Amino acid sequence: MEPATGSLLIAAPTMADPNFARTIVLLLDTGDTGALGVVLNRPTDLEVADVLEPWADLVAGPGVLFQGGPVETDAAIAVATVSADDEPVGWRRVFGSTGLVDLDAPVELLSDAVSALRIFAGYAGWGVGQLEAEIEEGAWYVVPAEPQDPFLLDPARLWSQVLRRQGGQLAMLATMPTEPGLN
Template sequence: MSSMTEVSSLTGRLLIATPALTDPNFERAVVLLLDHDEEGSLGVVLNRPTGVDVAAVLEPWAELAGDPAVVFQGGPVALDSALALAVVPGEPSEEDPLGWRRVHGAIGLVDLEAPPELLAAELGSLRVFAGYAGWSPGQLEDELIEGAWYVVECEPGDVSCPDPDQLWRSVLRRQRGELAMMATYPDDPTMN
C-alpha cells in the first residue's frame, strides 16, 4: 500500500490529536515521532507534565532540564523507563555531540547513561520523559486514515515549550486554513 519512503517520512513530525480522538492517553496530545518505519512507530507526548521534578529521579541532569523542570509522561508504554530529548542549537556539524543522537533537525535523543557534563556545553534545553507512545506496524497509518491525528511540522521550541498546557492550541494556531481554526475547538463541545 505505501512505499518505504512514505512510511519513514513521519519521523520528526508532530502528531496532533484531533477532537475525534477520545483515548484518554492521547486527548489533546502533541506527540513527537522519534521513529516511524515498517517496524512501527515510537513517539513521546510533549504536553503531559507530571508533578515529579527531574532532580528527584535524575539528579545529575536536573540543571540541564528546561522549564518546567519536571518529568513529562511520554506515553502509556514503559512508564518506568526514562528517555530524554534535547535541542542542539546551531548548524548541524560533521559529528553529533557524544551522548546525543539526532532524531530530526536540531532535536535529538540524549543518552542518560552518559555524564551530563559531556553534553552540558552543547545542549539547549533538556526534557525528560517517563514512558513513550508506541504503534505496531500499520497501526498509526490506520489511525491517520480514521482521522485521529493531524500531522504537522515540528519546531525545535515545541520540545521545550515552557507552557505545555498551551502546546496543543499553539501548534494548531500556527498551521494554515482549517487546522488553525481547530485551535479554538472547545474543551467540551457540549458547552458550545
Template sequence: MSRMTEVSSLTGRLLVATPALADPNFDRAVVLLLDHDDEGSLGVVLNRPTPVTVGDVLAAWAGLAGEPGVVFQGGPVSLDAALGIAVIPGDEGPLGWRRVHGAIGLVDLEAPPELVGPALGALRIFAGYAGWGPGQLETELRDGAWYVVESEPGDVSHPRPDTLWRQVLRRQRGELAMVATYPDDPSLN
C-alpha cells in the first residue's frame, strides 16, 4: 500500500513561512508547491525577486514575463536551473505548458516562446527551487514551520512580491490574518 493514501497531496497550495521559521532561505517566504507526494516535495518561492532581468538570461522570454520582469530565486536548490510558471485561463493549455493546479502550470522554456506566448495570462521565471525529501516537509509542518493555505492564480505574478507574505496571510480567516501584522523585528516592540 502506498504511503500516498496517508499523505494528502498539497500540490498547488502555498506554504507560508511562520514567524518562527529560522532558516534565512525561507524568512517570510511564500512557496507554491508544484509537486507533493510520497517521494518528496518541490516548490518555488514566489516572493524573492533578484536584480537579474529575464532579458539577461532568457532574452526570448523577456517580453512575456510579468512585472517586475526579473528572475526570482525559486529556492536554494539548483540555482543554475530555470523554471517558468504561467497562469493560463481556460480548460486547455498550449503545447509547451503543463498544468500543475487550476490555471497554474509549468512552461517548457525550451519550447519556442511564440508557441506558448499567445496563451499566457502571466509568466514568471525562477532560478532554482525549494525541495524536500520524503517526509521532510511533513516533519516541518508538524514542527510549525509553515502555514498551508490555498493559492490563487494572481499569487504567481503578484506585482509587489515584497508584500505577498502579508497579503496571503491577510486574506485568511481568524488567527492567520492577524499574523500578517507580525513585526519584521519583534525585538523593536
C-alpha cells in the first residue's frame, strides 16, 4: 500500500529512532511537498485541561496531550471524529468521519458534532520522497486506518493491535519482544 492521507504507518520492530520506536502514525496529509502525520500512541502526562481548557470536555480518554512527533512540539494538532453526516465549521475530513479540528475555532461550533477528540503536541514530517525511501528500507509498514485507531483508550496496545489485525507476517511481528536479545 502506498502512503496516503488517512493511512497508518506502523514502525517496524527494528526502528532505531527513539522518536518512532513501536509507534503508529496517522498520515494527515500527503502530497507533492511531502507527508505529515501524528503519532497516535505516545500519551504525555500533561492534562489537556491544563493547556487547552476549553477543549478538555471533548477529549477522549485519557484526557492528556499526546506527543504527535518531534517537529514543532509547541504546536497543537487536534484529530476528531464526528457523526457521519456532519461536516461542522472548523473541521476538515482526513478519512471517513475522522478529521482535523481548528483549535482556533470556537468550541461551541464543534461541541455538538464531535464524538471523540485527541490533541497532539507536534507532528511527524517527511520531505518529498523521504517517507517513500524509509518505507522502501523497511522502516515502516503502510496499512489502512480504522475509525477507532486515533481514540483507543489504551494507546500502549495500539502498535500490537494494528499489527495483529493485518494477519500473516505482520501479525507475527506483534509478539516480537522489545529487546529480542534478552529473550
